[in-house]
Amino acid sequence: AEAVWGSCLAQALYMTADFAGSVAAFDAAERLEPLPVNAALTRAQAAAFAGMETGPVEAALDLYGQLAGPQAGDAVQLAREAFAVFTAFERLDAARAVGAWLERQAPPDVIQAYEARVLDDPSVTRAPADYVEALFDDFAERFDHQLVEMLDYRAPAELAGMLERYQTRFERVLDLGCGTGLSAEPLARFGGTLTGVDLSRAMLERAAARGGYAELVQADALAFLAGRPAAFDLVFAADVLIYFGDLAALFETVAAALTEGGYFVFSTELAEDGWQVLPSGRFAHARAYVEAVAGPRFEVLEMVPTALRREGHSTLAGGLYVLRRKA
Numbered sequence: 001a002e003a004v005w006g007s008c009l010a011q012a013l014y015m016t017a018d019f020a021g022s023v024a025a026f027d028a029a030e031r032l033e034p035l036p037v038n039a040a041l042t043r044a045q046a047a048a049f050a051g052m053e054t055g056p057v058e059a060a061l062d063l064y065g066q067l068a069g070p071q072a073g074d075a076v077q078l079a080r081e082a083f084a085v086f087t088a089f090e091r092l093d094a095a096r097a098v099g100a101w102l103e104r105q106a107p108p109d110v111i112q113a114y115e116a117r118v119l120d121d122p123s124v125t126r127a128p129a130d131y132v133e134a135l136f137d138d139f140a141e142r143f144d145h146q147l148v149e150m151l152d153y154r155a156p157a158e159l160a161g162m163l164e165r166y167q168t169r170f171e172r173v174l175d176l177g178c179g180t181g182l183s184a185e186p187l188a189r190f191g192g193t194l195t196g197v198d199l200s201r202a203m204l205e206r207a208a209a210r211g212g213y214a215e216l217v218q219a220d221a222l223a224f225l226a227g228r229p230a231a232f233d234l235v236f237a238a239d240v241l242i243y244f245g246d247l248a249a250l251f252e253t254v255a256a257a258l259t260e261g262g263y264f265v266f267s268t269e270l271a272e273d274g275w276q277v278l279p280s281g282r283f284a285h286a287r288a289y290v291e292a293v294a295g296p297r298f299e300v301l302e303m304v305p306t307a308l309r310r311e312g313h314s315t316l317a318g319g320l321y322v323l324r325r326k327a
C-alpha cells in the first residue's frame, strides 16, 4: 500500500509539473516494489521533462529512451508534449529549447513553424489559417473530452444563458468557429436555423455527427462572413477570438454579416492592456480594447469576467460579451 501511495504522490507531482519531485517519488516507490509499466513510463517522461529544464534536450530524450526501454514512444511526439506543458506552465526557456530542437527535426510542420515564431515575431496579428486547420484536425478526436471533462470548459452554455436575458428567439444563427459543435445544444433554445463555419474538417465532421446544424461550411471566418452580407441575426463565437489578435477586421465583417439590431456574442481570454499574443500561440484582449474596437458598430450590452478553463496551475481569466449591432 505504501508503494501505491508513493506512486500516486509521484503522479500528482507530475501533474503539477514538479518533474524532479515526481522522479524522486517514483524512485522511492520503486524501492518498495517494482513499478507497474504505466508508472515506469510516466517516470521516464518526468525524468525527460526535468532534464529538458536543466540541460540539453538531446540528453533528456536519450534518458527517456533508456528509462522507457522498449515501451518508449516517439521522441518528436514527446518533445511536442513537453513544449505544450512548458508553455502552459510558462517555463519559456525550456519551451524555447524544445521548440528549437523540434525545428531541427526536418521538416517542421505548420504547427511547429507558428509556435516557434509567435513569441518573437511582432508581425503576428492572428493565428494563420493553415496553423488553425492543422492544429484542430489533430486535436478533434480529443477535443470534447479534454475541454469539457478535463478543463471544465463551459463558455457555450454561459454565453447562451447571458444572451437569453436580452432576446429569446433568433431566426438565422451563425456558430462562428463551431468546432465539434458544443454550442449547438445551448443555442437550440433560440430556435431558427443554425449554420456552423470552421477551418478544420475534422472538427466539422464531429459537429455533423452531433447534429443541430442546418449547414456546416469549411472556411475561414473572415472570408465566410464577407460572403454573407446581412445574413444573420446572431453571430456566436465561443473560444474563437483567441485566434485573432487585432479584432478590427473581424468586428467589421461580423457587423456587415449581421442584420440591424443583430447580436454578436463571444468569449475572450483577458489581457491587461490592448491585445497580446500568449506563449500558447493564442491571443488575449483587454476589456477596454474590445469596447474601443466594438464602439463604432456595436453597443456593448454586457461583459462578464469568467474562468474560461483550467490551464497549468490555475484557471484562465476570460470575458464573456454580449454586443448588439447599431443601426
Ligand SMILES: C[S@@+](CC[C@H](N)C(=O)[O-])C[C@H]1O[C@@H](n2cnc3c(N)ncnc32)[C@H](O)[C@@H]1O
Pocket (backbone or CB within 6 Å): 129, 132, 133, 136, 155, 156, 176, 177, 178, 179, 180, 181, 182, 183, 197, 198, 199, 200, 203, 219, 220, 221, 222, 237, 238, 239, 240, 243
Ligand atoms: C477552441 S475551439 C472552440 C470550438 C467551439 N466554438 C466550442 O466552443 O467548443 C476554436 C475553433 O475555432 C476554429 N477557428 C479558429 N480560427 C478560425 C478562423 N479564422 N476561421 C474559422 N474557424 C476558426 C478552430 O478551427 C476551432 O475549431
